[in-house]
Amino acid sequence: MTRRQDVLLGLLGSAAAFGVCEAVARAGFVRRSYLPPASQVLARAVRLAGDPAFLDGIGVTLRAWALGLGLACAVAVPLGLLLGAVPVVEAAARAVIEFLRPLPSVALIPLVSLLLGSGTRTEVTLIAYASLWPVLFNTVYGLGETDPLAKDTLRAFGSGRLAVLLRVELPATAPFIAAGVRISAAVALILAVATEILSGFGQGLGIFIAQAETATDGTRDVLAGVVWAGALGLVINGVLVRAERRLFAWALEPRETAGRLRRGLRW
Template sequence: MTIQSTPPRRLSRTGTWVRGAVGVAVLFAASEALGRAGIVDRSYLPPASDVVVRAAELATDTEFLFNVRVTLTAWALGLLSAIAIAVPLGLLLGSVPAVNTATRAIVEFLRPIPSVALIPLAALLLGSGLEMEVPLIIYASSWPILFNTMYGLDEVDPTAKETLRSFGFGRMQVLLRVSLPSAAPFIATGIRLAAAIALILAIGTEILSGFGDGLGTFIGEAGITLNGVEDVLAGTVWAGCIGLIIDAALVRGEHRVFHWHHARQAS
């Protein structure tokens, strides 16, 4: 007698959010308990409630909101530029083997270089502000979009491409009519990954550069002031919430636009 195993049930969206909320609540309670019990000095780890209150107060601070706007501007410009560069480049490398082979060594040489290592050079050549941040964000966030685009092209049904070729469609028409629509869900996943990388790099660049404006600059300056840990953690809470909102919006949009792709994966 054969025993058929049933596939594990996927959590509903509500169940996922509930589990996430429980995890946040546990972390909040642990941080609050450590801060209140005096196990950890409050100057190093203030109670979570104090951090949340300070984060809420920053919502009415016009200078802080200006810093957040500067960071989001750099994030958006860098991400949109990365999409405009990486998607066409990925389509080219993924659909023309000769170009892929010719550029593979360059790509594999550049990809492992950490973006933070380029901050001193970028600051020297480009100065501060958006002129420095945006190129670094483009460099870092282009890779997941590029490789997801190439991977998506590899997953295109070859029968569909051959069918169009048999009807006299050229390479560009096959790319636009079959390959690009089929690869679009993979490109969207690459963009979602790149969005997180872009935000991390925008804030990290501001922290490490030590000058200019932005959320990272606020966190960095708070870290060198007396009793600034609360501001550092409040700024970090803001960064985490912004990242969560961006990811949730992209996931929701991805599921709406490519619902057919997710339905096929679930079946």
Template sequence: MISARILRGVAGVAGFLIVGELTIRFGLTDDVVFPPPSLVLWEAMGLLADPVFLSGVAITLTNWALGLIASVVIAVPLGVLLGSLASVERATRPLLEFLRPIPSVAIIPLAILLIPVDSMMKVSVIVYASLWPVLINTLYGMHDVDPLAKESLRSFGFGAIDVLRRVSLPSAAPFMLTGVRIAAGIALILAVSAELLAGGTGGIGVFVIQAGSGNRTDLILAATFWAGIIGMVANSLLVLAERRLFHWHQARTGATT
């Protein structure tokens, strides 16, 4: 079944590329100056041997990883705390609901003004953006814990810490990992967006800016292609981790990823 899904996905992408290639090659879009997919893919392959681009990818991935890890370190304990203490969650919920809808890209200019260190500014923006999916999913996971299981453990004399460690955290763990998977994509978007708006010494976004200054649309799309591949690989690895680690949760809920 998985192979059939992959084949359908490959066929869909191939069909899209063929239609785009034919449309551009045969001049059906005379008013639009756009490189054909074959040229974009050719340039994308060439970027694999470009040390400037590879150095930029390393910078982007470093900021992405640091921001994602920091968001998990902050959001998971905070979500467990709020999910365990209903009174604290009720007190902080208005603030969370006020901050959560603020577009993360909108705070980049403010972060540029407040944080003078380039890498720290970018990581901070990534943390802010990717914190929310992990926090909200951790909260949902804590609320989804079976109350009967917790009461059963308490009836045997186990304390609050034991109930948290033996029941609440294992039950909420699949929700946490789902939050991390969602946050990984958001973190990559913010990593590149921060480079596009703030510039810097390197990164995928900086490479795109430089390609744009030279009117190299093909290089812009080639770099964007690799950003998409990175996001897809990260998501696929986290989906695989979910299936391997929490197959029991998918079997219980009937969820498919």
């Protein structure tokens, strides 16, 4: 399946979902105060693009998202390389990591707010914590998938541990790190909006949604904010996928070829 076909099918699926939501609302199966027609929600979302205060809130959310994701990557990549390269360290840290990983970031909001106060620092910290794990585990996994023959060859020519890491292991792990960053980008956006909703004050897309929820007949604005959150996630993912394809085409082509072969065998 070509990329154009993927895009066309995605547009077709979106149009079908839009039509179903519109039909359900218009038919009166659900009260309009609970589910406004999709056309009204989309029109409201488009009008919000001309609201400077709303766009300032989007900027606040994206700034917290970028800071949290950047902090997570700055911690996760070196830590993942250390854990993947030194088995003793990985064994010593495994219990701590497995204890911390399942903790939901939203549940940590009261504790982090108590320690850091409300505001950007709390939001960035929670985003970084939630975004850390996909990058960390992808880095460790990618390091374990490095071709041992390439490492042994470099060592045979007298290269040290650092040279092997920089010249073989890190380039081979880079596509896995990029995939982890793409997953973490979605997690970071979820945490950015969720933290703002739960905090209930300040600026941001989550604040807009939280305030609309308490307004009279505010369901339309809530859903319009959700549309914006989904659109931001879609754009961010699209940009990262495009960058990943451009930077690591040499690593993605074999996977795509294998995927096409598997689909051909199924059919």
